[in-house]
Amino acid sequence: MGVSAASRVALLVLHSAPQPLRPPSVITGRGIAKPLPCLTCPAKAKNVCKPLEYDRQKELFQLGHQSKWEPRQFLFRAGSPAGPLFKIISGIVAVSKGLPDGRRQIIALVFPGDICGYTQINGQYVYDGEAITPVTACAFDRSRFNAFIHRNPDVADAMATLLQEKLERVRQHLTIVGQLTSTERLASFLSMLARAYSEHGFQVRPLVMPMKRSDVSEYLGLRTETISRAFTKLRKQRLIELDDDDSIIICDPIRLSRLGNAMD
Amino acid sequence: MGVSAASRVALLVLHSAPQPLRPPSVITGRGIAKPLPCLTCPAKAKNVCKPLEYDRQKELFQLGHQSKWEPRQFLFRAGSPAGPLFKIISGIVAVSKGLPDGRRQIIALVFPGDICGYTQINGQYVYDGEAITPVTACAFDRSRFNAFIHRNPDVADAMATLLQEKLERVRQHLTIVGQLTSTERLASFLSMLARAYSEHGFQVRPLVMPMKRSDVSEYLGLRTETISRAFTKLRKQRLIELDDDDSIIICDPIRLSRLGNAMD
């Protein structure tokens, strides 16, 4: 099953929320026509942007700029000076911690609407943030973003909620990695992925794998070979079907979720 | 090495910060002499209480009450209706997630000054909170605590910082459990413990184990036998010495920390 990143990604993008192409133009103070992309941004309804009406949204938007990354490009790197933080608009980012000897733990997958690159220690990023699909994101200037939060209590609230959710997800993740067997881990991972996909309006049947085996293995604390074997185990138990491209059909979501100890 | 919970705990308590015994009395509005224990509380300087001057501290204190728990008693249980949240004053609490089949993952050890029991979903606690030493804590009424936070932006700030720290610790923990070998995990655990102890003014030489092997195993995602073997491995490498009670001398903190991949 040799799937290129390109084809994997093409399938995924095909079903993600449509990108804003021609947002309505608005007139700025200086009389120049300038569209505010937020008006049609699919991530507008998520966390920090959610409570913002037009003026404040515009204010926030001007603290940063939108950029794009190709798969395998880094949005930020551990150890480098902490620059902007990112709100993902489309695509998926893997946030990971690398050990000196090359081992890596993926800490979280960041989906559209979520924020990453926020953690900094001694003025440096602590984790790597790598695009695993094509990614668009708003990159916000860190100190101005924080100042904005302090001026806007409702945004601070949204930020606190976001932190809480992140915390819950990592705790879940820890329990999975600490307690489950390889097959259970993969089962819970796939259930989680399916839930995340449906929440973000991606298609779930089939479910297009956003990442390669080695990413899954770094997420679950296993080796790629073990992931591969776990896949075939799930296939033989008729819980999933593996397409010849890299998409998956979950035949029995309930049993799959139960096998993963309902951690999704 | 049969160490009773009593002796383990006695040793630990011996060196923890002294408890307030007779805080200065103050006069309340109604003219009754009433001491505010916070004035001498060793956890006063930590997170939510830190920014509070006398009046607000008193206000917060009156949202709850102080209680004590013996080792192996639960402050809160997953699935039961979400009651108060707790700020630990002395002792250590293990917060854990249990799987239906009895497997358990300890999510965090909560030290004095820290808060636990905060997470709730659908009005229920999500985790178990178990005292592993004698514990004193302030139990705060949940909704009134949240209201208090909303009235006091500086406290909200402290709460956000606390969340951030918790998040970092869990991510660290996940990386340890996901990537390190059993001996490495124990090494990093002991380094972490030593750092936490010295931060809280507990003695570090010798370092008194606050918990039994089975707790350590549930923290690190291993079995008690593996923990035991890892201990003897570290001992044979002369990184630590095991006393016949359950205290540990870290002979070579630097090498120990390095063996744990400097995750402390």
Next chain:
DNA sequence: CGTTGGGTTGAGCTTGTTCAACCACCGTGG
């Protein structure tokens, strides 16, 4: 003084890792 709870150790087993071969797919350059 027997019982209980916690810790250690050994022997054998299971799970997951390592190493290697192999395949399918894709992009590149004769």
Next chain:
DNA sequence: CCACGGTGGTTGAACAAGCTCAACCCAACG
């Protein structure tokens, strides 16, 4: 157009890390 190498995935065989089961020890306690 085909030969080629590179990437990603699967599978097998040998191996090792960690788990299971059991025996045993020690200290505390009734």
